[in-house]
Amino acid sequence: MKNKLFFTLFLTSFLIFNACAKQQKQSEKQNQQKEKNVNQSSEKKVELNPEIEKLNRVLIQLSDECKNAIPNGNPQEFLQDLHAVLQSEKDFSSDDLSPFYLIDKKHTVSSDYIPKNLIPLKKNELFDINKNNLSLRPEAYEALKKLAEAALKDGIKLTVSSTYRSYEYQKNLFDYWVSVDGLEEAERESARPGTSQHQLGLALDFAPVDDAFDETPAGKWVYENASKYGWSLSFPQGYEHVTGYRWECWHFRYIGKTAVDFQKKWFSNIQQFMIEFLDLWKSE
Ligand SMILES: [Zn+2]
Numbered sequence: 001m002k003n004k005l006f007f008t009l010f011l012t013s014f015l016i017f018n019a020c021a022k023q024q025k026q027s028e029k030q031n032q033q034k035e036k037n038v039n040q041s042s043e044k045k046v047e048l049n050p051e052i053e054k055l056n057r058v059l060i061q062l063s064d065e066c067k068n069a070i071p072n073g074n075p076q077e078f079l080q081d082l083h084a085v086l087q088s089e090k091d092f093s094s095d096d097l098s099p100f101y102l103i104d105k106k107h108t109v110s111s112d113y114i115p116k117n118l119i120p121l122k123k124n125e126l127f128d129i130n131k132n133n134l135s136l137r138p139e140a141y142e143a144l145k146k147l148a149e150a151a152l153k154d155g156i157k158l159t160v161s162s163t164y165r166s167y168e169y170q171k172n173l174f175d176y177w178v179s180v181d182g183l184e185e186a187e188r189e190s191a192r193p194g195t196s197q198h199q200l201g202l203a204l205d206f207a208p209v210d211d212a213f214d215e216t217p218a219g220k221w222v223y224e225n226a227s228k229y230g231w232s233l234s235f236p237q238g239y240e241h242v243t244g245y246r247w248e249c250w251h252f253r254y255i256g257k258t259a260v261d262f263q264k265k266w267f268s269n270i271q272q273f274m275i276e277f278l279d280l281w282k283s284e
Contacts, residue, residue, distance in 0.1 A: 051079055058280045065242060066276060069268035081262050082281070088258035092139050093117065099139070099202055099255050102279040104272065105244040108194040111167040115201035118164055126152060128159040130207050135164045137201040140254040144204065147222075147229040156221045161207035161250070165198035188246045197234060203253040214249040223249070227264065230257040232271045243272045 055075055059067065085100075092099045096116045103109055118135040127148035136144065140163075148158050165173070171193035177186035197203035206213060206222060213219040226233070232255050237247040253271065255263075267273040 054281070054284055055079065058277065058284055061280055062273075062277065066267070066270075066273040069270055069273050070266055071268070073266070078266060081265065085259050085262045085278070088256045091256060093137075096137070097200060100259065100275055100278045101200060102275050103195060103197055103200060105192075105195055107279075109199055111194055113199060114166065115164065118201055121160060121163060128157060128207075130159055130161050134160060134162070135201070136204065136254075137164075139256075140202045140204070143230050143254045143256075147226060147231060150225060150229065151218070151221055154221060154225075156218050158218055158222070159207040160204055161209050162198065162205040163203075164201040165196060167193045167199060170194075170196045170199060187244075188240065189248070191245075197251075197253050200253075202255070203234065203251065205248075206250045206252070209250050211247070211249065219249060222252070226252055227260045228257065230254055230260055232260050232263060234271055236270065239270060239272070242270065 052075060055078070059070075062070075089098055089100065093116065097109070097113070101109070115137045117138055119138050119141040121129050121134040121136065121141070121144075123129065126145055144160070151158050170191060174186065174190045174192055177190040180186075181189075191198075193199075206218060208216070214223070222231075223233075231252040233249070234251050234253045235243045235245040235248040237249075240246045255271070259274070263269055263271055263274040267277065
């Protein structure tokens with residue numbers, strides 16, 4: 001029955017679309033009557049709700065799996081939530097890539113892309129770091145501090161293992177994993193250079209970078225609480241065919257709370273689906 005939900009949303013938007021058209025036609029009729037009364041000619045065109053039309057165009061282009069992930073709902077409410085997400089984009093520096101930049105095995109960033117502003121992570125009271133030269137975009141850095149502070153209040157000290165990675169660093173890392181695990185296995189966990197969320201400076205890995213993280217108190221806490229601070233799990237369990245990566249319980253991307261809420265409410269909490277939708281919406 002799940003696949004019916006998309007169609008319901010689609011159908012509802014279609015109905016609203018039609019209702020709008022009908023309403024417009026009626027008001028046009030009234031206008032024409034008025035204009036007739038004052039002996040004026042009218043060549044007004046019927047204007048349909050362009051947002052609903054656009055939503056329909058975008059929904060059609062989504063993968064079947066993404067369509068199936070969208071629950072039943074009111075298109076107007078969806079659009080309202082969408083606009084809140086687009087507004088929240090303004091909380092991020094406007095002279096850098098969007099926090100919703102689509103990057104995956106098929107969508108890349110150039111080899112010379114470096115975030116405009118990177119804040120180095122230093123030894124501090126809130127969280128531990130297990131390497132030098134870690135850095136994040138300012139928005140993610142501030143969000144990490146808030147997350148770590150909340151964790152500390154619950155008696156959990158988070159350890160950050162990986163943050164921004166340059167194209168070159170990612171290239172060496174990918175080559176290393178290919179040499180250890182072979183290409184096929186490396187592809188499941190390590191990104192080719194130019195395709196990693198880490199190059200965007202808004203993603204991080206908690207330690208240990210291992211399935212074992214999920215069972216640690218920190219892992220359990222992060223799983224429950226990260227979204228409250230705008231952090232989204234990028235590669236959830238059971239979605240390798242969608243994200244291109246096996247479950248990575250340690251890897252989170254900062255997109256802001258409004259977008260995480262949108263992801264939860266309308267995209268079955270799958271970041272990839274939401275980002276794909278936003279990418280299509282913006283390019284329409
Ligand atoms: Zn990662």
